[in-house]
Amino acid sequence: MDIEGSLDSLERGSVVLLGIPFDEHSSFISGAALAPPRIREALYSDETNLSTESGDDLSRQPRLRDLGDLRLERGAAALAQIEHTVAALLERGARVLSLGGDHALTLPVVRAYARRYELLNILHLDAHPDLYDEFEGDRYSHACPFARIMEEGLASRLLQVGIRTMNPHQQAQARRLGVEVVDMRQWGPGIRLRFEGPLYISLDLDVLDPAFAPGVSHHEPGGLSTRELIRLIQGLETALVGADIVEFNPERDVVGVTAMVAAKMVKELAANMLHSG
Ligand code: MN
Ligand code: MN
Secondary structure, eight states: OOHHHHHHTOOTTOEEEEEOOOOTTOSSOOOGGGHHHHHHHHHTOTTSOSBOTTSOBGGGOTTEEEEEEOOOOSTHHHHHHHHHHHHHHHHTTOEEEEEOSOGGGHHHHHHHHHHHOSSOEEEEEOSSOOOOSOBTTBTTSTTSHHHHHHHTTOOSEEEEEEEOOOOHHHHHHHHHHTOEEEETTTOOTTOOOOOSSOEEEEEEGGGBOTTTOOOBSSOOSSOBOHHHHHHHHHTOOSOEEEEEEEOBOGGGOSTTHHHHHHHHHHHHHHHHHHHOO
16 A cells, blocks of 8 residues: 555545554464455445445545555564554544554554544453453563553543453453453443543454354454444444454454454444544
8 A cells, every 4th residue: 555645635534444454463363464355345345335324325425535454564563664654644634443453453553643632532342351461472462452552651541341351460450550341241221431532442343242243363252242332333422533443353254244244333433433523
């Protein structure tokens, strides 16, 4: 992708789809790096259309710009490249909807966001708290990004929803780092999520029950339904300044169903980002 060329033609208020094919920090199996083209294939497929549930036809939204996939180096250089690219997009007044990739990419993305937005709220939707101090010797593992985000002071508030794998170490980390957790046992239709100030959503698709989204690296039964997740997004009263959709692993998908779930979430998240401030 010629990102530099695209930057010049970007108008303020654009919502940018940015593929980040990166899974070097996956712990159990790789495959998430294959996700961005599969999500796009589902998004633009004749199997469906580009309308959101509220009737907003995204194909008629000139401010929605798909910049394709980042061409990434390996190792630490890739993390720096992700941060640099997102920062350049934010400088042009864009909002970024990243398509992962594994959850490790949220750290460099949020580093860029924190420079632009003081008092950033993060809503983290995931089966896992991703708060390990290190995982299998890797401090940048996809099991660790939210520990780094809080240690670096990148978020004024981190709220995690959908969690159902909290162990004693991560419980201690959540307390130490001031993380708010609404775990899956507490989740219900009566819960209202309220935020003051700019909001970023990090959506790990394994927050969904594997019955709805089998194409993830870590199956964790007992999660949200697709409808509950859509309702949560549609019910937000706060402007989204950015979002990522991570951990879709096409190698574990079944007849493309998870790709279509990811595409659906792209539409609902993009609609919020296009219409908020
Ligand atoms: Mn995660
Ligand atoms: Mn997860």
